[in-house]
Amino acid sequence: MKKIIRIVKWTGLSLLLIICAICIAVPLRQHLKFDAPYPDIHASKDxxxxxxxxxxxxxxxxxxxxxxxxxxxxxxxxxxxxxxxxxxxxxxxxxxxxxxxxxxxxxxxxxxxxxxxxxxxxxxxxxxxxxxxxxxxxxxxxxxxxxxxxxxxxxxxxxxxxxxxxxxxxxxxxxxxxxMVKPVGPTEPVPVSVKPDTTAAYGKYLVFSVANCRGCHTQRQLSGEYTGPLLAGGNPMGEKELELAPPNLTTDSSSRIFGWSKEKFIGRFREGKKIEFSHMPWESYNRMTNDELTAIYNYLQTVPAAKIVTPAKGK
Ligand code: HEC
Ligand code: HEC
Structure with missing residues (x-):
């Protein structure tokens, strides 16, 4: 019996110490300083x-x-x-x-x-x-x-x-x-320049590195790490009854854009936002050119068919 009391006492005390340590550490760690190189990039007046x-x-x-x-x-x-x-x-x-x-x-x-x-x-x-x-x-x-x-x-x-x-x-x-908040930097070499054209390669660049289609349409952890298959649908966003999940954009038969022609795809962007509370920046994307949307379409046609196995919970 005495032994149990001693264990309880010591676990209690250790927990208390851990909590105190966290309480002290959290405010001290609000402005941790990080280092990263300064890219040699300078504005132009051209x-x-x-x-x-x-x-x-x-x-x-x-x-x-x-x-x-x-x-x-x-x-x-x-x-x-x-x-x-x-x-x-x-x-x-x-x-x-x-x-x-x-x-x-x-x-x-x-x-x-x-x-x-x-x-x-x-x-x-x-x-x-x-x-x-x-x-x-x-x-x-x-x-x-x-x-x-x-x-x-x-x-x-x-x-x-x-x-x-x-x-x-x-x-x-x-x-x-x-x-948990750490700077997120490049995970592979960054291109000096990418030629804008209608190829799937340029479309991939837009989807990954400019327009963030991948960021919303792929399941992720709170930390931002990708957990679901590429572009197979993202985490639901928005409050309870206004919750919307970014749909599957792969070549799978369950994909929202399965069987869409290029014209239908571009036409959908020209229609703009249809669901008032959608988080997708439809109006900005509607200002993309037909060539940019064609490149994105061409890239999406190359994404391996996949679907989400376990839907992620909303926030
Ligand atoms: C999805 C929303 C979102 C988009 C899109 C976005 N930003 Fe931001 N941006 C933020 C938020 C939120 C912060 C503040 C982040 C922080 O302080 O940790 C920020 C911070 C910044 C800062 C830092 C400002 C400072 O005072 O240090 C710059 C510069 C910036 N954004 C530029 C851009 C540019 C340029 C683009 C487009 C190429 C862009 N942002 C697109 C949300 C966004
Ligand atoms: C901020 C998150 C976010 C980003 C970024 C985003 N989407 Fe979405 N997307 C959504 C959500 C949420 C929906 C479902 C609600 C809706 O249809 O507006 C959606 C729906 C769609 C639909 C289905 C529309 C329909 O009528 O059924 C397509 C197609 C689509 N997104 C393509 C894209 C492409 C391509 C990009 C990048 C250029 C992109 N999305 C970027 C969140 C996002």
């Missing part, structure tokens, strides 16, 4: 480069969808450029994470950042101050040329003063940040 950057920002790379001012779709329909002044709050189980102001404003935007610092955020997931970036952006393998075009466009936009709040993380969010 109008063709800026135009390429603008096109990526408002279409395939859909920066405007997250960093816009909330009115992006109606503004774009009126032919106006959207200020990338940020402020949108992603309300997640870990708290609120805000999309930053990426206009050239000196105090509240990216005016003080150097080009290599911006390129490092996008490629290596490390902020200028060394903090890890929450993994929202899939640009680790975006080519040097396209990153340069994107940064050139950002530099060409008008500065907008808009102080975006710091992320507000709850206890869970702070623990995740302390122990």
């Amino acid at each position: 109008s063709a480069v800026i135009a390429r950057g603008r096109h990526l920002v408002i279409s395939a790379a859909h920066c405007v969808d997250c960093h816009g001012n909330g009115n992006q779709d109606s503004m774009m329909k009126l032919g106006k450029d959207v200020p990338l002044s940020g402020g949108y709050a992603f309300e997640l189980p870990l708290g609120n994470v805000y999309a930053k102001n990426i206009t050239p404003d000196i105090e509240t935007g990216i005016g003080k950042r150097t080009d290599p610092e911006l390129a490092r955020v996008l490629r290596y997931g490390v902020h200028a101050n060394g903090d890890a970036v929450f993994n929202f952006m899939p640009f680790q393998h975006t080519s040097d040329e396209d990153l340069r075009a994107i940064i050139s466009y950002l530099r060409s936009t008008a500065p907008v003063k808009n102080q975006v709040p710091d992320h507000q993380l709850n206890a869970l969010g702070q623990s995740i940040r302390a122990f």
Whole structure:
């Protein structure tokens, strides 16, 4: 009996110590500093480069969808450029994470950042101050040329003063940040340049490294790691009754796009968003050219047939 009491006492004490250690460690680990190389990428003033950057920002790379001012779709329909002044709050189980102001404003935007610092955020997931970036952006393998075009466009936009709040993380969010959030960088060599054309190779580049189709349409763990078969359907997103799962886009007979002709596929993008609360950035994608959508279609036709075995739970 005494022995049991002693064991209970010691396990209790050890647990208490572990909890204390976590309570002390979590606040100390909120701003861990990480290192990553600065890509040798510099903005250009060439109008063709800026135009390429603008096109990526408002279409395939859909920066405007997250960093816009909330009115992006109606503004774009009126032919106006959207200020990338940020402020949108992603309300997640870990708290609120805000999309930053990426206009050239000196105090509240990216005016003080150097080009290599911006390129490092996008490629290596490390902020200028060394903090890890929450993994929202899939640009680790975006080519040097396209990153340069994107940064050139950002530099060409008008500065907008808009102080975006710091992320507000709850206890869970702070623990995740302390122990799990690490910068996500490239896992293979990054191309210097990828020629835009209608080939499946270019389509794959868009699906993986620019438009993030893979990121939503493939099952993943909370940490971002891919667990399901490539493009066989993603984790359900959205609140309870508004939950939607990104469907299967492989060549499997259960795929949403099984048997779709190229015309039907492109036509679906031209129709835009049909389900009001869908998280897919349909309006940005609708600004992709027919050639870009053809490349994506051609790539999807080469994806091995697969289906999800165990559907993932929503958040
Ligand atoms: C799915 C939403 C999403 C998309 C798409 C997106 N971003 Fe972001 N971006 C964020 C969030 C959220 C943060 C803040 C992350 C953090 O602080 O950890 C961020 C941070 C940044 C930062 C860091 C700003 C700073 O002050 O350090 C830059 C630069 C940036 N994004 C540029 C871009 C560009 C350029 C694109 C398109 C090529 C883009 N983003 C697309 C959500 C997005
Ligand atoms: C932010 C997550 C997200 C991204 C990124 C995304 N999708 Fe989706 N997709 C969804 C969701 C959720 C649905 C289901 C709701 C809907 O149809 O809008 C969907 C539906 C679809 C559909 C079926 C539409 C229909 O009418 O049945 C197709 C096709 C599709 N996505 C293709 C793509 C392609 C191609 C890309 C990349 C260019 C992409 N998606 C990127 C989340 C995403």
